[in-house]
Amino acid sequence: MAHFTCEVVYRGIFQKNLAARICRGIVLSARKAGRWGIAFGRYGDSPQRNGIPAKDFAIVADTVEELEQNMARYEPKEVDVTICVDDTLAKGVESWAWYGLQPISRLTVPNGTLLMTSLQTPEHLLKDIHKKDAPYNLALISAKASFSGLWVYKEDHTEARILGALAKIQPSFLSLDAVCQAIQEAEWGSELKASSARKAFERLSSRPVKITEGNPETPYAFEMPKWWEMREGVTIPAIPVGKPMEGGKGYVPERNPYFKKYTTRTMRPVIDFDKCVKCTLCWIQCPDTCFDVTPDGLYDANMESCCGCGVCEAVCPAKDCITMVREDAFDDNASQWEMWAKDKPGYTTWLGNKIKSKEHVVRSHGFRFRGQYEEEIKQDLEQGGIEITAGIPGENAGSKQR
Amino acid sequence: MAVVTTTPPPAATASGDTELLISGSEACAEALALADLDVVTAYPIRPYDTVMQAIAKKIANGQLVAEYIVAEGEHSQFEVVKHASTVGARVFCGSSGVGWMYAMECLTVTPPLRVPMVCMVGNRALDDPGAFGVEHNDALVVRDLGWMLIWVDTAQEMLDTTLLAYRIAEDRRVFLPCAISADGAFLTHSQAIVQVPSRAKVDKFLPRYDRGDLLLHPDNPITVAPQANEDWVIEIRRQNNEAMGRAYTVIEEAYADFRKVFGRGPENPWFEEYMTEDADVILMGMGTISLPFKVGIRNMRAKGKKVGLIRPRWFRPFPTERMAAALQGAKAIGVIDRDYSFGSPFGSGVVANEIRAAMYNAEKRPPLLSFICGLGGREVTLEDVYKAADLCFEAASSGKSPLKTQWLGVRE
Numbered sequence: 001m002a003h004f005t006c007e008v009v010y011r012g013i014f015q016k017n018l019a020a021r022i023c024r025g026i027v028l029s030a031r032k033a034g035r036w037g038i039a040f041g042r043y044g045d046s047p048q049r050n051g052i053p054a055k056d057f058a059i060v061a062d063t064v065e066e067l068e069q070n071m072a073r074y075e076p077k078e079v080d081v082t083i084c085v086d087d088t089l090a091k092g093v094e095s096w097a098w099y100g101l102q103p104i105s106r107l108t109v110p111n112g113t114l115l116m117t118s119l120q121t122p123e124h125l126l127k128d129i130h131k132k133d134a135p136y137n138l139a140l141i142s143a144k145a146s147f148s149g150l151w152v153y154k155e156d157h158t159e160a161r162i163l164g165a166l167a168k169i170q171p172s173f174l175s176l177d178a179v180c181q182a183i184q185e186a187e188w189g190s191e192l193k194a195s196s197a198r199k200a201f202e203r204l205s206s207r208p209v210k211i212t213e214g215n216p217e218t219p220y221a222f223e224m225p226k227w228w229e230m231r232e233g234v235t236i237p238a239i240p241v242g243k244p245m246e247g248g249k250g251y252v253p254e255r256n257p258y259f260k261k262y263t264t265r266t267m268r269p270v271i272d273f274d275k276c277v278k279c280t281l282c283w284i285q286c287p288d289t290c291f292d293v294t295p296d297g298l299y300d301a302n303m304e305s306c307c308g309c310g311v312c313e314a315v316c317p318a319k320d321c322i323t324m325v326r327e328d329a330f331d332d333n334a335s336q337w338e339m340w341a342k343d344k345p346g347y348t349t350w351l352g353n354k355i356k357s358k359e360h361v362v363r364s365h366g367f368r369f370r371g372q373y374e375e376e377i378k379q380d381l382e383q384g385g386i387e388i389t390a391g392i393p394g395e396n397a398g399s400k401q402r
Numbered sequence: 403m404a405v406v407t408t409t410p411p412p413a414a415t416a417s418g419d420t421e422l423l424i425s426g427s428e429a430c431a432e433a434l435a436l437a438d439l440d441v442v443t444a445y446p447i448r449p450y451d452t453v454m455q456a457i458a459k460k461i462a463n464g465q466l467v468a469e470y471i472v473a474e475g476e477h478s479q480f481e482v483v484k485h486a487s488t489v490g491a492r493v494f495c496g497s498s499g500v501g502w503m504y505a506m507e508c509l510t511v512t513p514p515l516r517v518p519m520v521c522m523v524g525n526r527a528l529d530d531p532g533a534f535g536v537e538h539n540d541a542l543v544v545r546d547l548g549w550m551l552i553w554v555d556t557a558q559e560m561l562d563t564t565l566l567a568y569r570i571a572e573d574r575r576v577f578l579p580c581a582i583s584a585d586g587a588f589l590t591h592s593q594a595i596v597q598v599p600s601r602a603k604v605d606k607f608l609p610r611y612d613r614g615d616l617l618l619h620p621d622n623p624i625t626v627a628p629q630a631n632e633d634w635v636i637e638i639r640r641q642n643n644e645a646m647g648r649a650y651t652v653i654e655e656a657y658a659d660f661r662k663v664f665g666r667g668p669e670n671p672w673f674e675e676y677m678t679e680d681a682d683v684i685l686m687g688m689g690t691i692s693l694p695f696k697v698g699i700r701n702m703r704a705k706g707k708k709v710g711l712i713r714p715r716w717f718r719p720f721p722t723e724r725m726a727a728a729l730q731g732a733k734a735i736g737v738i739d740r741d742y743s744f745g746s747p748f749g750s751g752v753v754a755n756e757i758r759a760a761m762y763n764a765e766k767r768p769p770l771l772s773f774i775c776g777l778g779g780r781e782v783t784l785e786d787v788y789k790a791a792d793l794c795f796e797a798a799s800s801g802k803s804p805l806k807t808q809w810l811g812v813r814e
Contacts, residue, residue, distance in 0.1 A: 224633060226637075227636075227637035232516050232645075234514050234627045234630075235626050237624055238623035239623075
């Protein structure tokens with residue numbers, strides 16, 4: 001008797017189809033050895049919104065009874081493998097409805113595996129991943145986060161690579177042959193994706209993580225009230241008005257202490273305060289009231305509140321004043337204005353490093369020009385070690401123009 | 403602007419009440435004026451529209467100062483008063499039949515938001531066929547949602563119950579909406595002698611509506627009705643259930659106070675008992691159906707048949723123990739539903755199955771017969787009453803319940 005449970009932590013909407021495909025792949029691969037399984041998403045993180053952290057699950061077991069034994073709950077309380085398909089989720093997962101911040105490896109069993117797609121080193125990722133009171137393995141597939149949209153799926157083989165990696169991690173449940181067979185059946189017999197799975201199997205890097213390693217910060221928690229402690233009439237206290245910053249100057253709005261929502265962010269605004277013309281547009285247009293007004297009349301995006309939508313950058317009329325930078329370039333939520341006020345030359349250097357790196361300012365999601373999809377697919381597949389000989393799936397890139 | 407008064411000033415009686423010849427709907431409007439209503443919304447559908455006309459007249463005549471909002475449909479009609487109530491207004495609304503159905507979404511959100519809205523449902527058959535006659539299915543549709551439901555029988559009872567409904571619904575322990583059901587035509591359109599109390603008496607009985615900590619106001623900043631996931635919903639339902647549970651005490655208190663202030667009103671708020679003390683057979687039915695039953699019972703008593711009537715008033719909250727106790731002495735019970743519940747246990751109407759459920763744990767469970775009668779406003783004849791009673795006597799002597807529900811007054 002044995003069973004195997006996986007969760008896929010993903011970005012709502014952008015990776016919805018990816019997560020569902022991974023979980024289906026796990027069950028269909030395990031089925032090759034006669035096992036039973038279920039792939040499901042729970043509605044807890046819905047309504048899914050762009051970028052909000054969400055989860056899908058896959059459970060496989062030797063018998064139907066054992067499968068039911070592990071399914072008879074809302075969602076698994078522990079998983080053998082946590083699969084994380086966007087490395088900015090290493091900072092933690094905050095559900096849309098007041099759970100507090102959950103470390104990415106919260107459900108991973110002791111000596112289980114956290115499997116991530118990332119271009120970062122394990123050491124760099126462990127600055128984000130919270131400490132766990134049990135050892136586990138951190139396994140990495142070298143790939144950037146695969147983002148698409150509500151109705152579409154990015155054909156960059158991420159799901160095949162994940163399945164190939166799982167064959168390495170849990171060979172007793174998912175043999176590489178079974179995984180490749182299941183992939184081929186789903187792809188009308190094409191060998192292309194199965195070879196991506198094999199490459200991932202060969203290349204998977206893994207390292208043990210000790211209990212002393214990881215981000216030492218205690219994630220903020222939230223205790224849910226009893227029914228008689230809750231206000232009646234489906235009412236909650238409104239967020240009170242804010243306060244001046246210091247010395248009666250500036251303005252800091254009060255924010256929801258139970259739902260900070262910053263784990264939704266895949267990019268953050270970086271502000272060049274020397275270029276700010278104090279026009280107030282970012283402050284007014286921000287849909288999350290995330291800007292603090294500083295005593296000197298500047299606008300400082302509060303990183304506990306910003307969900308990275310990019311509206312501030314879009315409305316800012318000053319050239320190069322606000323630049324969206326990928327979240328993996330940052331290790332904390334420190335105030336940029338405080339850094340700038342303390343050490344202006346130091347801040348200028350820091351800022352320059354962040355916005356000059358092409359890697360960091362490339363958009364994490366969405367497409368800006370015709371042919372971008374095909375261009376990215378080519379890069380992504382090369383990254384995965386697959387040589388394309390029979391054309392790229394999807395539309396013909398040659399006929400598109402920049 | 404000159405106000406044309408169509409009704410001559412009524413004469414005051416010795417008790418300080420004034421006596422008026424008014425319909426059930428007009429009696430409701432009299433109570434609303436006495437309760438100093440703040441906001442009322444209207445959208446016409448028969449037979450409820452008689453109330454909105456009566457209120458409009460009161461406002462036009464200067465007898466009531468209230469916001470009168472004509473909505474573009476029942477959905478908006480109920481939404482408007484819901485919001486008015488959250489900012490502290492005493493509100494009234496109403497509808498009938500499919501109009502009530504069109505407001506369904508608003509009817510479901512009112513109890514969890516703890517809005518003490520008082521409504522009048524002029525009971526009317528649901529379409530199709532388009533019809534105007536009485537059936538109770540319209541109001542019964544909300545029976546599981548946290549609405550308090552009461553059926554009244556006379557214009558006097560309508561006036562008194564409207565005042566009671568505000569007192570009960572607006573009690574901070576309850577804060578639930580209350581729908582008063584009035585049989586279309588038989589009550590809404592029939593004028594009878596009604597004692598209308600003085601405003602001074604009503605003020606003594608009915609305190610101002612105080613929404614307290616749930617008041618939507620800049621001085622009390624709250625968010626009402628945020629989205630919630632599975633970690634919150636069952637707690638909110640539990641709160642609703644507790645409020646409905648507390649309504650039992652509040653209803654008892656309110657009726658006791660009503661009797662003290664007005665010198666009338668039933669001692670038993672829950673149901674009316676007519677000749678039940680020594681009854682072998684107890685018949686039951688809600689609303690104006692009591693009239694042919696009371697007459698039929700008197701005729702049968704004259705021939706030595708011991709029959710009595712229980713007319714339930716409060717359907718939600720349902721007086722489980724008290725009802726079961728009142729039925730303990732009977733040798734057979736006949737429940738007459740002016741509603742249907744197709745495919746239900748025994749094909750019975752809604753009330754019959756509620757009574758069955760209430761009796762399940764009772765010490766004695768007399769045979770219970772269920773009848774469906776008077777649908778779509780069909781006349782309930784004395785022959786129907788005799789037939790129901792005769793079948794009950796047969797069951798009383800055999801000790802067995804015929805399980806099949808009988809339809810009375812159908813052409814066959």
